[in-house]
Amino acid sequence: MRGRQSDITRRELLLGGATAGTVVLAGCASGDGSLGGGSALGNETTPTAAGDGPVGVGRALTDGASTMVVRSVERTTDVGGSSAREGWTYLVVDLAVKNESESVVAFGGFVGGVVRDGSGETYERSGATGDGGGALASDHLVPGEVVRGPLVYEVPADAEDLTLVFDLRGYDGFDHDRVEVDLDDRVARPAVLDQDLAVEVREPGSDVTREGVTVAVEAVRTATGGVTAAPEGTEYVIPTLRVENRGDEPLVVSNDLQTAVKDGTGRAHERALSATAALPEPFDDDAAVAPGDARRGELAYAVPTDAERVLFAFDVTALAPGAKEFWALR
Numbered sequence: 001m002r003g004r005q006s007d008i009t010r011r012e013l014l015l016g017g018a019t020a021g022t023v024v025l026a027g028c029a030s031g032d033g034s035l036g037g038g039s040a041l042g043n044e045t046t047p048t049a050a051g052d053g054p055v056g057v058g059r060a061l062t063d064g065a066s067t068m069v070v071r072s073v074e075r076t077t078d079v080g081g082s083s084a085r086e087g088w089t090y091l092v093v094d095l096a097v098k099n100e101s102e103s104v105v106a107f108g109g110f111v112g113g114v115v116r117d118g119s120g121e122t123y124e125r126s127g128a129t130g131d132g133g134g135a136l137a138s139d140h141l142v143p144g145e146v147v148r149g150p151l152v153y154e155v156p157a158d159a160e161d162l163t164l165v166f167d168l169r170g171y172d173g174f175d176h177d178r179v180e181v182d183l184d185d186r187v188a189r190p191a192v193l194d195q196d197l198a199v200e201v202r203e204p205g206s207d208v209t210r211e212g213v214t215v216a217v218e219a220v221r222t223a224t225g226g227v228t229a230a231p232e233g234t235e236y237v238i239p240t241l242r243v244e245n246r247g248d249e250p251l252v253v254s255n256d257l258q259t260a261v262k263d264g265t266g267r268a269h270e271r272a273l274s275a276t277a278a279l280p281e282p283f284d285d286d287a288a289v290a291p292g293d294a295r296r297g298e299l300a301y302a303v304p305t306d307a308e309r310v311l312f313a314f315d316v317t318a319l320a321p322g323a324k325e326f327w328a329l330r
Helices: 273-277
Strands: 023-026 061-063 066-076 088-099 114-116 122-124 146-156 163-167 178-182 206-210 213-223 234-245 259-262 294-298 301-304 311-315 324-328
Touching: 066 178, 114 146, 122 146, 206 324, 213 311, 213 324, 234 259, 234 311
Parallel strands: none
Antiparallel strands: 023 178, 061 066, 066 088, 088 146, 114 122, 114 163, 163 178, 206 213, 213 234, 234 294, 234 301, 259 311, 311 324
16 A cells, blocks of 8 residues: 555544535435435536435535535645645645534544555545634534534545545444545535534533532633734634533543534634733633632633634533534634
8 A cells, every 4th residue: 555644633623625525425325315415505407315325525425313414625845834745745635524414423533534446555644734724522412513624635646547545334323334536526616514503502701510510611802913923814712611510520631632622614714822821811621620720811712803603612521422512703
């Protein structure tokens, strides 16, 4: 096998770009096996059943509890400051998935995938990350939630007949076993999956208690500068987070695994590490929260100024399976 393996965690989902593809679902479908457009916006083609042949990238396919769309694929030699090896290139795949069901679905096992060329060689995800990129740490999707971002692969520059293959056996949101994407096809107008959460979205100043833990977003502010200037076209969105441990055991809170800021398209926006560190009171997750204690602090995220329906998500799945709470920030 010519491809190289990468140590990618199950919670990463990286950012994306712009050429083409085809989606084919295979495996054991339930019911009549039909696939629909779900809640997709802007899809110019009609849905296709699993056995009807290839469909272009940009087509939204609904299967089981989920709708997915591969919106684009871009070839580039540089991703997030990482350069492809000589004779190789990066493929940056822009992927979106929506939970269409009325219950929480597991997502963590879906995001890897491999790229296969015409000779059968396969290439796993690269360690390179998309520019500006939005890793959404999410093992579960609540009803109506969309997750969107890039997947990056390094392939030989002369590789042909490329197919992107997702193994769905670890993801309970689909009835089929896998999705295949033919990267030689395209749909002119990619579908957009609209996030419409079927759970409560709280306002800053409110809190929620789950499994003996109270979580609050006390306030939110924005900034463009400080020790670290916000990247062009973005501003820092800075929620104040408070976590209180009402239980009997020390509580571990992870900024990387349990917090995210995302917009209405489902795209997550990166926590700005240097900007967070420069805050007067950054939220510190280095030590556990003792029983009866609380921890309070701010987190800074670089968010495009034109992003709409910006939310803060706190994933308490480790405390209460499937539990994720949201606060409106913009």
